[in-house]
Amino acid sequence: MKIHKVKVSVCIISILFSILGTSSISFADCTLPPQVTVEAMGEDIYQMIDDYESGIYKATIEDPNFNAKALFSEPANSSNDLIKEDIYQVKCLDAQNNTYEATCISKYSTRSLGLEREEQAEHKNVYIMVRIVYNTISITSGGGSFTAYNITTVKGGVVRTTNLHVVSHVKLSSTGNGQAYDASGNRVGIKREGTSQMITYLPVTGQVYSIPSEINYYYIPGSGGGTGGINECRIIGAHTSYEYLLEASAGWV
Numbered sequence: 653m654k655i656h657k658v659k660v661s662v663c664i665i666s667i668l669f670s671i672l673g674t675s676s677i678s679f680a681d682c683t684l685p686p687q688v689t690v691e692a693m694g695e696d697i698y699q700m701i702d703d704y705e706s707g708i709y710k711a712t713i714e715d716p717n718f719n720a721k722a723l724f725s726e727p728a729n730s731s732n733d734l735i736k737e738d739i740y741q742v743k744c745l746d747a748q749n750n751t752y753e754a755t756c757i758s759k760y761s762t763r764s765l766g767l768e769r770e771e772q773a774e775h776k777n778v779y780i781m782v783r784i785v786y787n788t789i790s791i792t793s794g795g796g797s798f799t800a801y802n803i804t805t806v807k808g809g810v811v812r813t814t815n816l817h818v819v820s821h822v823k824l825s826s827t828g829n830g831q832a833y834d835a836s837g838n839r840v841g842i843k844r845e846g847t848s849q850m851i852t853y854l855p856v857t858g859q860v861y862s863i864p865s866e867i868n869y870y871y872i873p874g875s876g877g878g879t880g881g882i883n884e885c886r887i888i889g890a891h892t893s894y895e896y897l898l899e900a901s902a903g904w905v
Contacts (some may be wrong), residue, residue: 684861685849688824693781693858697811698742700757701779704739714744715752717788717799722873723902724756735761738901745785754902755783757811781810782883782900783860789870791837799903800833800870801879808883808900822851823884824863827903832869832879842877843869873904880904 684690703709712718724740739787740756760778785805791798806826812820825848832843846867857860871879889896 683850684851687863688849688851690863691860691862693809693811693860696754697757697781700739700741700755701759701811704757704759708898709739710742711739712743713760713858715742715788718752721831722904723754750774750788751785752788753783753785755781757781758898758899758900759809760898764775773879778813778817778887779858780883780885780898780900781809781811782823782881782902783807783843783851784865784881784902787870789833789835789837791833791870791872798872800837800872801865803828803837803865803879803881803903806818806865806881807860808885810857810885813857818888819855819857820852820886820888821884822855822861823882823886824849824851824861825882825884826863826865826867826880827882828867828869828871828873828877832871834869837870840869843868871904878904 654898667712679886690798700709709722720740720742723736723742738756739759740754742752745751745753756779760780784803785808786801786803789800791800803826806824808822808824810822813819825846827846829844829846830842832840834840845867848862851861865881867879871877873879880901882899882901882903884900885898886895887898
């Protein structure tokens with residue numbers, strides 16, 4: 653079996669349809685670690701896709717100190733067999749405490765997932781998403797002021813797919829490494845922290861899986877470290893011999 657691994661900027665997955673093309677299995681069929689919670693895909697996710705497909709999508713960025721390109725790198729059509737487009741937003745959840753939610757949705761051409769028939773391509777697209785909740789503080793160091801980030805939650809799921817795809821797992825991960833600071837802005841030394849959780853047995857499309865990051869400190873991007881959240885989806889073309897690991901990430905790493 654041929655395996656391809658793709659790294660996506662924020663962006664996005666994982667999923668659900670059976671190999672026989674039946675509807676998605678029930679939530680009870682998934683194996684959920686105790687740290688994982690699940691919720692329905694929010695209407696804001698579907699609205700972003702609707703706006704994108706209608707040609708009226710505009711990125712919403714509500715973090716005043718935020719450079720979207722630093723968190724969501726430019727999408728890349730990296731090869732003939734993988735085509736990807738990204739859309740994203742950053743919402744303010746609590747301005748007083750500098751709490752934000754960053755979301756990226758990646759659209760993959762299903763032709764890039766081993767489906768080579770031209771007539772299938774138009775209607776067979778896969779949308780995956782990743783979302784992080786994070787807090788910011790300002791650090792003064794060396795005569796300058798820098799924004800440091802602490803990720804508290806990582807979420808991910810498959811938004812939309814077809815019965816020509818089988819997703820066997822969703823893997824959510826968080827990472828924080830490098831020079832760390834506490835919530836008061838005090839330097840606490842070099843740290844390496846984070847966690848990883850696997851959701852197996854055909855995770856359900858339209859569901860968002862969530863884990864606490866287990867990251868305790870704040871990190872400044874580009875200072876010998878960073879922090880981020882990752883959603884990895886293992887997807888199989890049901891009628892092909894292809895298998896892909898699609899990796900969607902959001903963060904400053």
